[in-house]
Amino acid sequence: MKSIFTREHRMADLVLSDYNLLPIINRFGIRLGFRDKTVEQICKERNVNSEFFLAIINTYINPDYLPDSGLINVPVNSIVDYLQQTHRYYIEYTVPEIERLLSLLLKSSNTQNLHLIEKFYLDYKVELIEHIQNEESQVFPYVLNLVNDKFRKVNYSIHSFEREHTDLDEKLSDLRNLIIKYLEPTYNDNFCNDFLLALQRFEDDLKDHARIEDKILVPVVAKIEEELNG
Ligand SMILES: [Fe+2]
Ligand SMILES: [Fe+2]
Structure with missing residues (x-):
């Protein structure tokens, strides 16, 4: 450690x-x-x-x-604020930056594999944006209502809202593997290396983000739901 x-x-x-x-x-x-x-x-x-x-x-x-979420005595508003700032960072900086690097890489060669990589990335992006939008429009408002107004939507719980993260992480590492193992070597090395490094950094950040949602936000909110029910 x-x-x-x-x-x-x-x-x-x-x-x-x-x-x-x-x-x-x-x-x-x-x-x-x-x-x-x-x-x-x-x-x-x-x-x-x-x-x-x-x-x-x-x-x-x-x-x-990460200790047991129950041990962390943190205002839920701060957790949500941090997660929203992270989403903003992904949408406003990480995604455009990865696309800038990908377009440099694409321009450096016209091998068919690169277009498959682009397609894989674009499909991934749709999934990522959809995941973030679900949290911004459904999960966070539900959580904030619950905490600030003690209002709980009937028949809803944090477990029914928050989606799996495994898929999002795994697809990014699939993309990295695809490039490392199968890309035909007719591209610009530096552009490709920069693209891979950006993907790796994003994957690490995203895994960390998912851990905070799964191990801090969800248990903390589930505990509040329990208290409101009791
Ligand atoms: Fe998120
Ligand atoms: Fe998430």
Whole structure:
């Protein structure tokens, strides 16, 4: 297991340990210019729940770190806000960036395999957007109503809303494998490498995102449902 960060660590050290943490930190509205301030100091300044912040950071670094959701005492609004920021990041940055790299790769060769890869990616994108839209239009409003207004839609539960994530992760790794194993070598190496690296980074981020939904959001909401029923 890699190191676990605590409130006393300097924020700069988090970033220096893994630059992939930067977009995650940004989702909390925290940006560079940390000086020697600790996680606790910066979270306080930015009005961020440091327990939740550290749970997210440590889970990203150590996928098995996540404690039982019941142990995390985090406002549900903060969880939903973080997940929405992550969706925005995917839609506004990750997806367009992956497409920019894919189009460079496509232009570098006209091998038939590349068009199959493009088709595979475009089908995947439809599925991804549909998944995100379902959460934005159904799951999150349901959760926020439940938490803020104690209003529970009749006959609904978080388990009936939230969909499986395995498929979304697996398709991205299928796409990577397809390229690594079967792409005819008539393309620009650098464009292909950049595309693969972007896919890998996205896959890691997406797995982390799914873990937060499955292991934090769903159990926390299920507990609230139980309490409202009781
Ligand atoms: Fe999501
Ligand atoms: Fe999801």
